[in-house]
Amino acid sequence: MGTMKWILFLAPLASLPTVIAQSSSAQPPKNTITPITDPASFVVPFIGTINGGHVFPGATLPHGMVKAGLDTDAPGNHAGYDGDPKSNATGFSQLHDSGTGGAVPLSNFKLWPFAECSSFDKCPTSLSSRKISRKLLPNGLPDDFASPGYFSTNLSNSIRVELTATRRTALHRYTFPAGTTHPRIAVDITNDGQRSSTNPVMTLDPDTAKVMGGASFAGSFGPGRYSAFTCVTFKGDGFDLGKPTEYGAWLADFPIQGTTNILQLYYGFIDELGALFTFSPAPGGKTTILARVGVSLISSEQACANAEEEIPDFDFERVHTEARAQWNDLLGRAQIDTTGVPKETVQLFYSSLYRTHISPADYTGENPKWNSTEPYYDSFYCNWDTYRTLYPLMSLHDPAVFARIVRAMIDIQKHEGWLPECRGATVMHFIQGGSNGDPIVGEFFVKFREQAAALGVSADDLYNALLADAENEPPNWNLQGRQAGLWKQLGYIPDDMFSPGGANTKQVSRTVEHAFNDFAVAQVAKALGKTDDQKKYLGRAGNFFNVWNPDVSVPGSPEIKGMMQLRFANGTFNFTDPRHCSIHDPAQATCFLNAANRDGFYEGSPIIYSQYVPQDTAKLIELQGGNESFIHRLDFIFEQEYFEATDEPSQQMPFMYHYANRPGLSTQRSRQVIAEFFNTSTNGLPGNDDSGAMASYAAFYLAGLYPLPATEQYLLSSPFFRQISFFNPLFNTTTVIKSNNFVGNPENGTGGQVFVKSVTVNGKPYKSNCYLDWDVFKSGSVVELTLTDDITVTCGNGPNALPPSISTGGYD
Numbered sequence: 001m002g003t004m005k006w007i008l009f010l011a012p013l014a015s016l017p018t019v020i021a022q023s024s025s026a027q028p029p030k031n032t033i034t035p036i037t038d039p040a041s042f043v044v045p046f047i048g049t050i051n052g053g054h055v056f057p058g059a060t061l062p063h064g065m066v067k068a069g070l071d072t073d074a075p076g077n078h079a080g081y082d083g084d085p086k087s088n089a090t091g092f093s094q095l096h097d098s099g100t101g102g103a104v105p106l107s108n109f110k111l112w113p114f115a116e117c118s119s120f121d122k123c124p125t126s127l128s129s130r131k132i133s134r135k136l137l138p139n140g141l142p143d144d145f146a147s148p149g150y151f152s153t154n155l156s157n158s159i160r161v162e163l164t165a166t167r168r169t170a171l172h173r174y175t176f177p178a179g180t181t182h183p184r185i186a187v188d189i190t191n192d193g194q195r196s197s198t199n200p201v202m203t204l205d206p207d208t209a210k211v212m213g214g215a216s217f218a219g220s221f222g223p224g225r226y227s228a229f230t231c232v233t234f235k236g237d238g239f240d241l242g243k244p245t246e247y248g249a250w251l252a253d254f255p256i257q258g259t260t261n262i263l264q265l266y267y268g269f270i271d272e273l274g275a276l277f278t279f280s281p282a283p284g285g286k287t288t289i290l291a292r293v294g295v296s297l298i299s300s301e302q303a304c305a306n307a308e309e310e311i312p313d314f315d316f317e318r319v320h321t322e323a324r325a326q327w328n329d330l331l332g333r334a335q336i337d338t339t340g341v342p343k344e345t346v347q348l349f350y351s352s353l354y355r356t357h358i359s360p361a362d363y364t365g366e367n368p369k370w371n372s373t374e375p376y377y378d379s380f381y382c383n384w385d386t387y388r389t390l391y392p393l394m395s396l397h398d399p400a401v402f403a404r405i406v407r408a409m410i411d412i413q414k415h416e417g418w419l420p421e422c423r424g425a426t427v428m429h430f431i432q433g434g435s436n437g438d439p440i441v442g443e444f445f446v447k448f449r450e451q452a453a454a455l456g457v458s459a460d461d462l463y464n465a466l467l468a469d470a471e472n473e474p475p476n477w478n479l480q481g482r483q484a485g486l487w488k489q490l491g492y493i494p495d496d497m498f499s500p501g502g503a504n505t506k507q508v509s510r511t512v513e514h515a516f517n518d519f520a521v522a523q524v525a526k527a528l529g530k531t532d533d534q535k536k537y538l539g540r541a542g543n544f545f546n547v548w549n550p551d552v553s554v555p556g557s558p559e560i561k562g563m564m565q566l567r568f569a570n571g572t573f574n575f576t577d578p579r580h581c582s583i584h585d586p587a588q589a590t591c592f593l594n595a596a597n598r599d600g601f602y603e604g605s606p607i608i609y610s611q612y613v614p615q616d617t618a619k620l621i622e623l624q625g626g627n628e629s630f631i632h633r634l635d636f637i638f639e640q641e642y643f644e645a646t647d648e649p650s651q652q653m654p655f656m657y658h659y660a661n662r663p664g665l666s667t668q669r670s671r672q673v674i675a676e677f678f679n680t681s682t683n684g685l686p687g688n689d690d691s692g693a694m695a696s697y698a699a700f701y702l703a704g705l706y707p708l709p710a711t712e713q714y715l716l717s718s719p720f721f722r723q724i725s726f727f728n729p730l731f732n733t734t735t736v737i738k739s740n741n742f743v744g745n746p747e748n749g750t751g752g753q754v755f756v757k758s759v760t761v762n763g764k765p766y767k768s769n770c771y772l773d774w775d776v777f778k779s780g781s782v783v784e785l786t787l788t789d790d791i792t793v794t795c796g797n798g799p800n801a802l803p804p805s806i807s808t809g810g811y812d
């Protein structure tokens with residue numbers, strides 16, 4: 001049913017003939033290489049599962065709501081799992097996010113198997129009593145395995161646990177050690193990752209062992225709460241499970257035999273509650289029990305209905321096979337030639353691509369806040385993280401899902417007033433930049449304006465949503481929208497004026513972000529032929545200049561002069577040391593979210609934010625004293641380690657040499673970044689994956705591309721593969737980027753042949769060696785690169801060789 005369900009979601013598109021091609025693999029029209037038919041086999045889900053990567057390695061469909069995984073007692077287990085063998089297993093829960101910060105999100109409804117308890121009543125059901133270690137492999141790592149749509153582990157008590165999932169239902173398979181006489185399974189209703197439950201409800205059926213329940217839980221990065229519900233049923237794998245031989249509700253470490261409702265227990269302040277069953281073992285052999293766990297944010301009845309609809313047959317192999325097939329269909333739209341490339345690089349690419357499709361999650365039908373016929377997506381955690389690279393990657397190969405996400409975002413705006421910025425489990429989270437949904441819906445519309453209507457996206461509604469963000473100040477801009485009043489009045493967010501609704505922090509980063517957001521509005525206005533609006537918002541896209549102080553320089557490096565700075569409402573600047581929040585900050589400040597922190601910069605030093613004008617880098621070059629001086633500043637940023645691989649405002653930094661006509665330096669820097677910060681180990685991420693933000697920028701670097709969201713341009717370097725292609729199911733086109741004389745992937749850029757000397761598209765010389773227009777991808781093209789070992793290559797000589805900027809003529 002999983003696959004059927006998937007096709008049903010696409011039903012509104014069925015009128016588009018090209019959509020049928022979604023189920024076929026990418027097949028380059030020319031220059032055919034042997035297609036990778038099982039890209040899932042190259043995915044290493046454990047990348048970033050220690051040291052704060054917070055990656056979810058469990059079982060999920062692409063953008064599935066259910067993410068079934070192992071939870072541990074690791075202190076920072078934001079995705080439940082931790083790859084460190086020292087952290088013990090505490091349960092197998094159904095909902096997770098991936099790569100987030102905040103407080104531990106989700107991890108709701110853990111199941112837990114017991115091989116031996118001295119008796120039913122003495123089963124240690126509480127989180128701290130039941131936890132045990134996982135088995136270790138000879139290399140000291142835990143005996144865990146994961147692949148797209150599947151997760152398994154062996155606990156130290158020799159119980160094997162396997163997980164797979166459909167969109168709203170998890171299927172667990174517990175194999176008890178031979179000879180287990182009393183296989184038991186506990187259902188834990190209340191222990192989410194934060195242990196935040198209130199108002200629990202739960203009933204169990206003594207005949208069928210069906211458990212229905214739910215509770216209210218805390219959001220992860222904001223003040224709200226959400227309710228979640230579950231419905232658990234069991235089945236013997238290959239034998240008739242019959243009735244449970246013992247049953248009861250439990251609180252803490254006290255299972256009470258014969259109870260069927262937690263209201264029968266006096267639970268007072270105890271927040272650990274659930275159900276426990278003892279089953280008859282399978283006749284003469286190993287006992288394997290399947291647990292089907294439906295989840296809903298509406299009711300436990302709906303959780304039961306979801307489970308029955310999605311997994312009526314309890315067929316683990318079928319569900320697993322269909323999940324993997326969905327992943328292969330999606331991942332296979334990107335094809336690479338693996339010849340002459342280390343396997344690790346291939347794994348890095350497909351694993352990165354995989355992680356861009358975990359969030360946001362498809363909660364359609366599960367929004368408790370309003371009824372709508374539109375899709376509902378959640379886990380935008382946060383749009384500030386993902387707008388730069390995740391959605392432009394989706395444009396290349398997954399426009400139908402992108403359209404559904406955009407529809408969901410617009411529907412949220414219609415009901416809540418502003419596009420979502422940060423959100424999890426239906427709860428608004430704290431904004432990071434403010435209204436960073438703008439460049440996401442802008443990205444969609446700029447690239448798919450002609451297909452938007454057929455994809456169910458209303459241009460009017462999309463534009464109205466953008467205008468709401470740009471013009472209307474929300475009552476609480478900590479949670480949505482932006483401080484629009486002051487933005488319109490002053491053209492920057494001042495240091496010293498408080499308007500109701502939020503703490504006065506991040507003024508400089510919000511100023512440069514809002515300038516970019518307004519650029520996205522201008523781009524959509526242009527696409528809609530709204531010339532006056534285009535002009536107005538293009539003007540506001542230049543507001544970054546209002547916080548540019550030409551007189552501030554880096555202490556000790558007087559030539560690095562001109563910085564984005566805090567500015568008072570009266571126009572005077574308030575000095576911030578450009579090293580602020582960098583590793584060289586004498587005050588060792590951080591720039592993370594902290595309401596009491598008034599320092600103006602978020603996840604980046606003033607040095608980083610002084611480069612953040614993606615819409616008008618040419619202007620930045622001018623402000624920074626011309627090409628040579630700009631290149632020197634970029635070199636300074638890398639050589640003095642101001643570049644922050646783990647924070648999004650830095651992501652574009654390696655590619656910025658393109659604008660100074662030195663694309664070879666971009667190629668070199670981006671390769672250095674991959675070599676230093678990204679690998680396939682559990683430690684292979686420089687920080688939080690941020691819902692796939694890190695994954696998407698790594699995937700772009702490996703593809704030799706870097707996007708400019710809400711434009712028709714992708715910056716071009718050389719791929720890590722002699723050939724890479726993207727199949728776009730909406731257009732039924734494949735674009736192949738092919739390097740004619742590819743020699744190796746030297747970590748430092750030099751020593752192989754990776755610098756782009758010239759570019760042809762469909763055999764004709766292209767206008768630039770530094771970027772590709774969207775049209776190249778849309779129509780399906782063969783892009784051929786001629787590579788050289790000479791790092792001094794340029795963008796070319798023609799009038800359009802340099803990538804566009806507003807001040808050099810704009811984005812046509």
Ligand SMILES: *[C@@H]1O[C@H](CO)[C@@H](O)[C@H](O)[C@H]1NC(C)=O
Pocket residue numbers: 017018019020021029732
């Ligand atoms: C998609 O394009 C391929 C050729 O590249 C063609 O064989 C196929 O029929 C097309 N599919 C649709 C649905 O148009």
Ligand SMILES: *[C@@H]1O[C@H](CO)[C@@H](O)[C@H](O)[C@H]1NC(C)=O
Pocket residue numbers: 088131132133156
């Ligand atoms: C983890 O579980 C093992 C037994 O499996 C136990 O010895 C160890 O103390 C536990 N560690 C913690 C931190 O609870």
Ligand SMILES: *[C@@H]1O[C@H](CO)[C@@H](O)[C@H](O)[C@H]1NC(C)=O
Pocket residue numbers: 143144145152153154160
């Ligand atoms: C667990 O043990 C089983 C054998 O019982 C083995 O097949 C499997 O590979 C082990 N590891 C995992 C992660 O499932």
Ligand SMILES: *[C@@H]1O[C@H](CO)[C@@H](O)[C@H](O)[C@H]1NC(C)=O
Pocket residue numbers: 368369370371
């Ligand atoms: C949605 O519709 C259902 C069925 O009519 C109703 O029970 C429910 O209260 C509605 N939910 C909201 C949030 O309006």
Ligand SMILES: *[C@@H]1O[C@H](CO)[C@@H](O)[C@H](O)[C@H]1NC(C)=O
Pocket residue numbers: 496568569570571572
């Ligand atoms: C501008 O405002 C700041 C902060 O209120 C104040 O310290 C400064 O003296 C003012 N400058 C002028 C020129 O008024």
Ligand SMILES: *[C@@H]1O[C@H](CO)[C@@H](O)[C@H](O)[C@H]1NC(C)=O
Pocket residue numbers: 495496566574575576598599
């Ligand atoms: C100037 O900025 C600093 C932070 O860099 C802040 O602590 C200080 O309060 C600001 N000054 C005024 C007058 O707002």
Ligand SMILES: *[C@@H]1O[C@H](CO)[C@@H](O)[C@H](O)[C@H]1NC(C)=O
Pocket residue numbers: 621622625626627660661802
């Ligand atoms: C930077 O170099 C480009 C290409 O060589 C040139 O067109 C542009 O004018 C230069 N910019 C500045 C500010 O010197």
Ligand SMILES: *[C@@H]1O[C@H](CO)[C@@H](O)[C@H](O)[C@H]1NC(C)=O
Pocket residue numbers: 675676677678679681683684685686
């Ligand atoms: C893998 O990446 C991590 C995180 O960026 C880094 O700390 C580590 O040194 C890298 N390991 C290798 C072997 O390159």
Ligand SMILES: *[C@@H]1O[C@H](CO)[C@@H](O)[C@H](O)[C@H]1NC(C)=O
Pocket residue numbers: 668748750791
């Ligand atoms: C990287 O290449 C540059 C030349 O482009 C060279 O100066 C530098 O020493 C190289 N670094 C390493 C670590 O090889």
